[in-house]
Amino acid sequence: DAGITQSPRHKVTETGTPVTLRCHQTENHRYMYWYRQDPGHGLRLIHYSYGVKDTDKGEVSDGYSVSRSKTEDFLLTLESATSSQTSVYFCAISEDRKSSYNEQFFGPGTRLTVL
């Protein structure tokens, strides 16, 4: 298995509180991604990073921010959690393959419940 860990694995929090999820990789891959997975919507990209301090928005970025200060760590922050952000969050990594397909390796996921 690719070396990707996510912490925490489960979290219950209250509306309005800040939450930070951490993704850590040991593969030295360039790209890192945060997705959320909800029934009927599949995997939706929240933010991604293409290098240290280089990040960009995905399709569902409102209410989320990210930071990448080291190659191995990618943090996702919910500044003020809302019930609509209850979801399963997956981190993924991929190599820089300009001439080939881009396989993504996923972490085990974080189940977040916002009450």
Add this chain to the structure above:
Amino acid sequence: QKEVEQDPGPLSVPEGAIVSLNCTYSNSAFQYFMWYRQYSRKGPELLMYTYSSGNKEDGRFTAQVDKSSKYISLFIRDSQPSDSATYLCALINTGGFKTIFGAGTRLFVKA
């Protein structure tokens, strides 16, 4: 219109059946077509990928791409209970790093 459409199921079949999973897409620029398998409470894992049109076979699994119809399929022969999972189609442009995922189809194979 979503870039990729996939029937979420669930699809329930008896052991030994042939399973057909499908996706349609709208952007003709996609060149790589992948299938990820996701077991319950786990992250997705790449099962197969195909470049451009045609078929690719790996054991009991066959991936098929018809670019003229913008239609991709995954066939599972002699399905087993261990094949019970969610199958997500995924598409990407050549050299790109962002992957577009389908919603996933939940498959149950009954012993």
